Amino acid sequence: MKKLAVVAIGGNAVNRPGEKPTAENMFSAIEEAMSYLVEMLDEYDIVITHGNGPQVGNILIQQEMAKDLIPPFPIDVNDAQTQGSLGYMIVQSLRNQLEKKQIKREVAAIITQIIVDRNDEAFKKPSKPIGPFYTEEEARKLMNEKGWIMKEDAGRGWRRVVPSPKPLDIVEKEIIKMLLRNDVIVVAAGGGGIPVIRDNGSLKGVEAVIDKDRASALLAIEIDAQELIILTGVEKVALNYGKPNQVLLDTLTVQEAEKYLKEGHFPAGSMGPKIEAAIDFVTATKRTCLITDMKKLKEALIGLTGTKVVYG
Template identity: 75%
Template sequence: MKKLAVVAIGGNAVNRPGEEATAENMMKNLSETARFLVSMLDEYDIVITHGNGPQVGNLLVQQELAKHVIPPFPIDVNDAQTQGSLGYMIALTLGNELRKRNIQREIAAIVTQIIVDKNDPGFQKPSKPVGPFYSKEEAEKLQQEKGWIMKEDAGRGWRRVVPSPIPLDIVEKNVIKTLVEKDMIVIAAGGGGIPVIQENGTLKGVEAVIDKDRASALLAKEIDADILIILTGVEKVYINYNKPDQKALDHLTVEEAKKYLAEGQFPSGSMGPKIEAAIDFVTSTGRECLITDMAVLDKALKGLTGTRITL
């Protein structure tokens, strides 16, 4: 029997750093991503999750510029829009790669709502970077003019930050499970899912962006995945990253991961949420998490590279 993997693809699988965020570029990048994902299918059934930070941020910029003509949508609706557009692009490029290889598999992209706590402290302390990078001067101007909260993002520039509550439960988890059991490739929890709160027996969208790695860990737990694979821009996890004494890690125990996290080795804007997601999944299930770069995914699955987090 094949193993079930939840594969979280990073923003660089959709948009390369410094590249114009056109639909054409996104399709080109996702076509390449599709090749790596389809190569997994001999040994794994896959559920794909993806980020949406750059895309939802760009949508917010578009709406800000057009607000005198068209009323802007709240962030949860923009989350849904990016789930739809990116879900379509991933399904299309994946489907084309399957056809090229004469593989008969169906794909379903699910608009996914995720329940969060309306009293989550994340609403008081916005932390999730979205949209383009700005210089310090541009960031200060936007903060004054638009009231946006701006923070430096891992030394790459300044970005708008929005609330990022902890995901608690996936509304469509049983639908996703059923589709996986029917041998479908599922795209779900895109951009961390659409954040909703429970209110008087109903659900209500809230303005936030859930971290996609945290949502991926929750999804992996709820559908009983064998492995959580987090794809990012580096081949392995490093300590002392970008310093003369940086060190790549082949393996991390949960205890080691917690220790390095507490020491500030993994910044909250980049590797931090990935490590937290890995700790969550591994601690809850006793299974493993693999963090690596998509370009070396095949080697990483054979144990030749990447960082594995286990108990």
């Protein structure tokens, strides 16, 4: 019997570093990503999740430039737009890969809403990076001109930050389970899902971006996945990342992960949310979370590389 895994693909799977975010470049990057994921299908059923921070940021820039002609949309609507566009690209690219392998499977992308708490402290302390990187000078100018909140992002430059509330429940979870029972490969919770609150019995979108790794962990818990797999730009999690005393980790217990997180080894703008997601999933299920580079996925699945976060 195949294992069920939620596979969270990072920004490099959508936009390679240094490339312009054109549709052609995005299709090329996603096609490559799907070529790695299709190799899993002999042993795994998968639900694919993806980020959308850069894409939402780019839409906000476009809307800002055109605001005198067309009123800008709120962030939750932009979240939905990127779920649709990236979902389309992922589904089409994966279908093409399945065709090449002569594998007959259906693929579907689900526009996914995720419940958050309207009183979440994150709304008072925006922290989720979106959009492109800026120099400090550019960032300070944008803060003055537009009132944006900008923060330095793990030594890579300055980015706009928006609220990132904790995901609490998945509105479409029963639909996702139904599709899985019918052998469909599902793309869901794109960009962390569309953040919504319950308002007098009705759903209502809020201006925020949910971290896709935290949403992926919640999804993995809700659908009873055997494994959470977080694909990112590094082969293994590291302590003192990028420093002369860097230490690569093969295994992390939940207790060790919590300790290193508190010590500041995993920045909020990069590895931090991935470690938090791993802790959430492993604590709730007593199962394993694998963190690795997409290109090393095949080797990581058989234990040759990657970092496993385990209970204990």
